[in-house]
Amino acid sequence: xxxxxxxxxxxxxxxxxxxxxxGGNRHFTLPNPNEEAxxxxxxxxxxxxxxxxxxxxxxxxxxxxxxxxxxxxxxDYTDGMIxxxxxxxxxxxxxxxxxxxVALSIQDPENPYRYVQIRGKVAKETEQGADAHIDSxxxxxxxxxxxxxxxxxxxxxxxxIEPTSGQGMN
Amino acid sequence: xxxxxxxxxxxxxxxxxxxxxxGGNRHFTLPNPNEEAxxxxxxxxxxxxxxxxxxxxxxxxxxxxxxxxxxxxxxDYTDGMIxxxxxxxxxxxxxxxxxxxVALSIQDPENPYRYVQIRGKVAKETEQGADAHIDSxxxxxxxxxxxxxxxxxxxxxxxxIEPTSGQGMN
Numbered sequence: 028x029x030x031x032x033x034x035x036x037x038x039x040x041x042x043x044x045x046x047x048x049x050g051g052n053r054h055f056t057l058p059n060p061n062e063e064a065x066x067x068x069x070x071x072x073x074x075x076x077x078x079x080x081x082x083x084x085x086x087x088x089x090x091x092x093x094x095x096x097x098x099x100x101x102x103d104y105t106d107g108m109i110x111x112x113x114x115x116x117x118x119x120x121x122x123x124x125x126x127x128x129v130a131l132s133i134q135d136p137e138n139p140y141r142y143v144q145i146r147g148k149v150a151k152e153t154e155q156g157a158d159a160h161i162d163s164x165x166x167x168x169x170x171x172x173x174x175x176x177x178x179x180x181x182x183x184x185x186x187x188i189e190p191t192s193g194q195g196m197n
Numbered sequence: 198x199x200x201x202x203x204x205x206x207x208x209x210x211x212x213x214x215x216x217x218x219x220g221g222n223r224h225f226t227l228p229n230p231n232e233e234a235x236x237x238x239x240x241x242x243x244x245x246x247x248x249x250x251x252x253x254x255x256x257x258x259x260x261x262x263x264x265x266x267x268x269x270x271x272x273d274y275t276d277g278m279i280x281x282x283x284x285x286x287x288x289x290x291x292x293x294x295x296x297x298x299v300a301l302s303i304q305d306p307e308n309p310y311r312y313v314q315i316r317g318k319v320a321k322e323t324e325q326g327a328d329a330h331i332d333s334x335x336x337x338x339x340x341x342x343x344x345x346x347x348x349x350x351x352x353x354x355x356x357x358i359e360p361t362s363g364q365g366m367n
Contacts (some may be wrong), residue, residue, distance in 0.1 A: 083309055085255030085302045087265035094298035095257035095265045098314045128264035132255045136309075139253055144268045 042120040068104070072143040072195045076104035078167050084131040086111060087179045088122035089167050096122065101164040102133070108150060109188040114181040115154075123149050123186050131188070149186055157183035217265070238274070242313040242365045244301050246274035247290040248337050254301040256281060258292035266292065271334040272303070278320060282331045284351040285324075292358050294321050315363040319356055326354035 054077040068076060075082045087097040096118060100111045109131065113119045123129065127149045154181040158174075161183050218331040238246060245252045266288060270281045279301065283289045293299065297319045305311040328344075331353050335344040 081309075083304065085257075085267055085269075085304075087255075087257035087300065088263060089263070089306040092261070093263055094316065095266075095267075096314070096316060097255055097257040097258060097267055097300040097302040099255075099302055099304050099309065099312055128268040129266040130257065132267040132269055134253065134255075134269050138249075139269065139306075142269055144266070146264065146266060194320040 033055070054182060056142075056150060066141065068107075068190060068193065069195070071197065073104075075135055075141075075143055075160070076102070076109070080102065081136055081168050082133050083136075084109070084111065084133050086119065087130040088119055089128065090118075090122060102131070103160075103169050105165065107189070109145065109147070109189065109190065110160065111186050112164055112183055113186070114183055116181070119186075120184055123152065125149050127151060129188055141195075141197050143193060143195040145188075145189045145190045147190040147192075150189040151187040153185055154182055154187075155188075157185045160185050198358065211305055238277075238315070238360060238363065239365070240311065241367065245305055245311075245313055246272070246279070246293065248273065251338050252303050254279070254303050257290055257300040257302075258300065260264075260288075260292060271338050272301070273330075273337065275335060277359070279315065279317070279330060279360065281356050281358065282327060282334055282353055284348070284353055286351070289356075290354055293322065295319050295322060299358055303340070304331075308362065311365075311367050313357075313365040315360045317358045317360040317362075320359040321357040323355050323356075323357075324352055327355045330355050 029034045074080055082102075083099040084102040085097050086102075087095050087101045089094050098119070100113070100119070103110050111119075113123075129147060130147060131145050133145070158177075161174040161177075162172065163184070166172050169175070244250055252272075253269040254272040255267050256270045256272075257265050260266050268289070270283070270289070273280050281289075283293075299317060299319060301315045301317070303313050303315070328347075331344040331347070332342065335341050340344070
């Protein structure tokens with residue numbers, strides 16, 4: 028069970044952080060490069076975000092009272108951003124604004140002991156292109172051209188999540 | 198895609214909350230019974246917590262700065278409590294104290310569109326029996342009698358999570 032950290036971007040803290048394998052026994056002390064740049068997801072885990080892999084993200088958001096909420100969602104990854112799609116008014120939508128802190132756990136559907144965990148923040152949200160985006164996710168996950176659960180009464184929204192830190196287990 | 202709420206226990210809020218299917222199109226307005234009792238996980242989703250099902254929980258905890266963190270963990274369910282097992286000093290251990298608010302997303306390994314999401318709080322933590330407990334989880338998930346990643350230098354801890362609310366999608 029090897030675990031690797033990838034580009035940790037922290038602006039405020041110089042503390043070193045520790046990272047551990049879930050169910051594993053390796054402890055790594057991670058460097059904290061104190062970088063400003065967005066964290067890149069390493070090549071090693073990029074397949075978990077690829078169109079060919081039907082990995083769900085378990086997306087954690089914060090409720091108004093600060094407590095966590097987590098559910099599985101579809102995702103894609105483009106230009107260094109993880110994108111998820113929800114509808115206006117849902118819990119995730121109400122919990123996510125630009126700047127909101129979120130976290131994702133993405134497990135390999137073929138090997139549950141291989142995963143990447145990502146922390147990040149909402150960099151952008153838009154309704155533009157959100158209908159086409161949910162269709163592209165339906166294609167990725169269900170192999171269909173059009174999102175089969177579309178509800179004419181609801182407005183879709185794309186959230187762009189900028190990874191700021193993460194660790195993988197392989 | 199049907200989604201059902203189960204016993205929502207909220208002491209402080211009388212607001213009605215809404216709940217939605219991820220990737221689905223059903224909106225339900227949930228009753229808020231304002232009960233004090235622990236929420237029971239309905240029979241319909243109990244198989245996701247059973248020893249026979251190798252469902253991982255994606256457990257969200259809160260970092261010291263209030264941001265969410267989420268990773269896959271093993272779980273079992275006994276006496277109305279979800280139990281997870283970690284080691285002293287890990288991120289999850291540092292984030293969980295008695296009373297800490299957590300959330301779990303538990304997907305059916307045979308059908309990713311079937312899951313239960315749970316919010317709750319840490320009711321108890323103990324090192325007592327934690328070595329035997331990690332062995333029993335290794336038995337459940339890996340079919341082995343003894344946890345293969347044991348590290349003599351680390352102390353195992355069991356966390357007991359009391360569900361306070363949750364929804365399922367079936």
